[in-house]
Amino acid sequence: MFDDLRRATEPPEPFEEEEEMAFDTFEQAMPERRIFGMTAGQRFVISLLLFGTVAVLGAMCLVVTQAIWLF
Numbered sequence: 001m002f003d004d005l006r007r008a009t010e011p012p013e014p015f016e017e018e019e020e021m022a023f024d025t026f027e028q029a030m031p032e033r034r035i036f037g038m039t040a041g042q043r044f045v046i047s048l049l050l051f052g053t054v055a056v057l058g059a060m061c062l063v064v065t066q067a068i069w070l071f
Helices: 005-009 014-029 040-064
Strands: none
Touching: none
């Protein structure tokens, strides 16, 4: 909070604003490709967990309905 007090009281230099504006336009031109705010690795882990859950629940349903036997 008190890190840049001296810099906050000084007026900004005109050249800094132009550089910041050029950088901001570059950021707007290249949006991040994220689905649900997750990276590709995170989505992969979630898909593996979902696959494991479906496989376990499917196997449990087969055992409960006696379609297969464990022993």
